[in-house]
Structure formats: C-alpha cells, structure tokens
Amino acid sequence: MRGRFAPSPTGYIHLGNVWTAFLAWLQVRQQKGTLILRIEDIDEQRSKPEYTQALLEDLAWLGLDWDEGPGKGGPYGPYIQQERYSLYEKALQELQAKHLLYPCYCSRARLQAIGAPHEGEHHLYDGHCYGMPEEQRRQMDRKPSWRVHVPHVSVSFTDGSYGPFSDYLPRVCGDFVVRRADGLYAYQLAVAVDDGSMGITHVLRGRDLLSSTAQQIWLMEVLGYTPPSYTHVPMLIDASGNRLSKRQQGITVRSLRDRGVQADAILSALALAGGLVSERRLYHKGELLRLCNFQTMTTHDIVLGDTWLDELIHA
Structure with missing residues (x-):
C-alpha cells in the first residue's frame, strides 16, 4: 500500500485537515504501507512557504509521521508540486x-453565464470552443485556457466508504480545464499525474472530492497510469452546516495547542466523533492505531459545534 496526504499550504491546518491526515495515516499504518506527504501548492497566489513549514511542524507535533516527502526525500520526488511542473507539461504534450x-x-x-440549470448540479462547460476553426482561433485576442475533450463514456469504481459508482463523463465533468489561461496547471491534471507517477495505490480524502474521481481515473488511464483505490470520508462541519475552513482561526492546530490541548486529545476526539472508537476517553496514538475500525466509521458529515470544541479544550 502506498497512500498519501496532500495538503495545500494556503493557511494553518485546522481540524478538517487533521481529520483527513489522521485517517490517511491510520489506513496506511494499519496495513504497514508507505505514507507519502505531498505539498499541493500549484495555487501560487495563495500558497506560502511559511504555511508549508507550519504544516510540517503541526503534523510532527500531532505524531502523524510520513515515510516519503519534504524532509524525508524518497524515490518519487520532488514532493512539492511547484517543483513538478515539467511532469505536468509532459502530460499536456501527451x-x-x-x-x-x-x-x-x-x-x-x-462561463459564469452558462451556469447550472438546476440547483446542486455541476457547472459544465458547453463545448463552445471545441472544434473552433483555426482561422477563427488566430483572430482571438486573449490567451486561452486548455481543455481536455472527454469522450461519451462512463467510468465505474467502488469507493471504500460510499460503494459503487458509474459516472458518465459528459454529465459529471464535461470538457474540463487542465491548464488555465494564466499558465498555471489545473488541479485535475496535477493530481492525476502526481498520484500516477508516485505509484499511489490508495487515496483517502474528503467526500467533497468524490464527484471528481471519475474524471481523474479516466485521465490517469489516458496517461498510462494505474488508478488507485479511493476512499472518501465524511466532512467536518460546524453547527450551521458549513464545512470547516482555514478562515476559522479558532480550530487550527496552532490555536488548540496554544490553549493547552494535547495532540492525543485531538486525535481521540476525532476518532470518537467519526465512529472509529466507541468509548469517550484519551487514547494514545498506539491505541488508536490498534483500536480504530474503519468498518464502523460514519458516512454522514460530522458536526463539531461549540460544545464539542469546549469539551476538547477543557478535557
């Protein structure tokens, strides 16, 4: 097993990030596999080196160690996306x-005017520029983005949490951008290339990315990679139903640590909230590794209200 945790250094990591990092670490460690830490910093405007450094420090404080990545090296590096642009360019050429x-x-x-016809549906591109004559393209006075044209096929996979899916690509993603007009590579391309070229066998990540899994599988196969197995996990949300955000400073690892919360207390509380353990108590990391059961993990989003945070802080 080769799993990965791939955070974006756009702020200090918070409980939502810790939840995913903990589960990715747990999955790999229980199977005695290799855990890769990859820094996804292709969002050059928002990603900051100081956040990368803070992320490494916070993961180390939590005890969520990795086997390959920044500070460790490894045979599949570099492990920072801004150092992998040549691989993305090669994929575009392919x-x-x-x-x-x-x-x-x-x-x-x-693009905004196209919109989604019904609430909750994806904003799909309508293929306006597909098949545009070369003469018309030469008359354009703006730099283009680059889209990949998806075929009329369905991609089937079985998610480790939510079961079987069969997604028809034109309906779930349409022709999607792989390089933006400003020259930056798109997430869908980068993640497909990175997971494929790093030999990732298992991906565990938030449920919010479940809808993009089919297009990533298709893109990896087109590029000659073997897609990994996927497990999507429920999101952590606040009492109002909003997913936890880096803008909510009170739930960052740094904030909790400054308030005296122990690393094991954070992981224990998350394991209990997610249904991986049943007894409310302080677990040490070795106990969590031994006792946490993915089979009992909830598939519903997990509400962390003010009461939950108060109990954690004053435990």
Missing part, C-alpha cells in the same frame, strides 16, 4: 498528441 486538448477562449463572464 494529451495533445492524442488529440484530446483544445484551446478555450471563453471569458469568465461567459
């Missing part, structure tokens, strides 16, 4: 050679 890429000149205003 997609171009397969006649799957095309430039998209649509403005942000036009």
Whole structure:
C-alpha cells in the first residue's frame, strides 16, 4: 500500500485537515504501507512557504509521521508540486498528441453565464470552443485556457466508504480545464499525474472530492497510469452546516495547542466523533492505531459545534 496526504499550504491546518491526515495515516499504518506527504501548492497566489513549514511542524507535533516527502526525500520526488511542473507539461504534450486538448477562449463572464440549470448540479462547460476553426482561433485576442475533450463514456469504481459508482463523463465533468489561461496547471491534471507517477495505490480524502474521481481515473488511464483505490470520508462541519475552513482561526492546530490541548486529545476526539472508537476517553496514538475500525466509521458529515470544541479544550 502506498497512500498519501496532500495538503495545500494556503493557511494553518485546522481540524478538517487533521481529520483527513489522521485517517490517511491510520489506513496506511494499519496495513504497514508507505505514507507519502505531498505539498499541493500549484495555487501560487495563495500558497506560502511559511504555511508549508507550519504544516510540517503541526503534523510532527500531532505524531502523524510520513515515510516519503519534504524532509524525508524518497524515490518519487520532488514532493512539492511547484517543483513538478515539467511532469505536468509532459502530460499536456501527451494529451495533445492524442488529440484530446483544445484551446478555450471563453471569458469568465461567459462561463459564469452558462451556469447550472438546476440547483446542486455541476457547472459544465458547453463545448463552445471545441472544434473552433483555426482561422477563427488566430483572430482571438486573449490567451486561452486548455481543455481536455472527454469522450461519451462512463467510468465505474467502488469507493471504500460510499460503494459503487458509474459516472458518465459528459454529465459529471464535461470538457474540463487542465491548464488555465494564466499558465498555471489545473488541479485535475496535477493530481492525476502526481498520484500516477508516485505509484499511489490508495487515496483517502474528503467526500467533497468524490464527484471528481471519475474524471481523474479516466485521465490517469489516458496517461498510462494505474488508478488507485479511493476512499472518501465524511466532512467536518460546524453547527450551521458549513464545512470547516482555514478562515476559522479558532480550530487550527496552532490555536488548540496554544490553549493547552494535547495532540492525543485531538486525535481521540476525532476518532470518537467519526465512529472509529466507541468509548469517550484519551487514547494514545498506539491505541488508536490498534483500536480504530474503519468498518464502523460514519458516512454522514460530522458536526463539531461549540460544545464539542469546549469539551476538547477543557478535557
């Protein structure tokens, strides 16, 4: 087993990040596999080196160690996305050679105007620029983004938490961007290349990314990689139903540590809230590794209200 935790250094990590990191660590350690830490910093405007350093410190304080990644090295590096751009460019060239890429000149205003026809549906691209004549392209006065043209196929997979899926690509993702107009690589391309080239066999991540799994599997297969097995886990939400955010400073690891909360107390409280253990008490990391049971983990989003946080802080 080769699993990974792949955070973005756009702020200090919070309980939502810890929840995913803990479960990824737990899955790999229980199977005596290899855990990779990958820094996903292709969002160059929001990613900061100081957040990367803080992330490494916070994970170390929590005791969530990794086997390959920053500070460790390994045979599949580099482990920081901004150092992997040559791999993404090579992937784009492969997609171009397969006649799957095309430039998209649509403005942000036009893309927003397309909208989603019904509440809760994806904002799918309508293929406006697909098949545009070369002469018309030469007349465009703006830099294009680059989209991959998806075929009329369904991708089937079985999620470790939510069971079997069969997603029809034109309906779940449509033709999606792999390189933005400003030259930055898109997440879907980077994650497919990284998971494939690093030999990741198991991906555990938040349920919010479940809807993009089919397109990533398809893209990995097109690029010649073997897709991993996926397990999506419930999100941590506040009492109002909003997912936890880095903007909520009170729930960062640093804030909790400054208030005297122990690392084991954080992990114990999350394990209990997620249904991995049944007894409310302080577990040491070795106990969590031995006792946590993925089979009993809830599939519903987990509410962490003010009472929950107060109990954690004053435990």
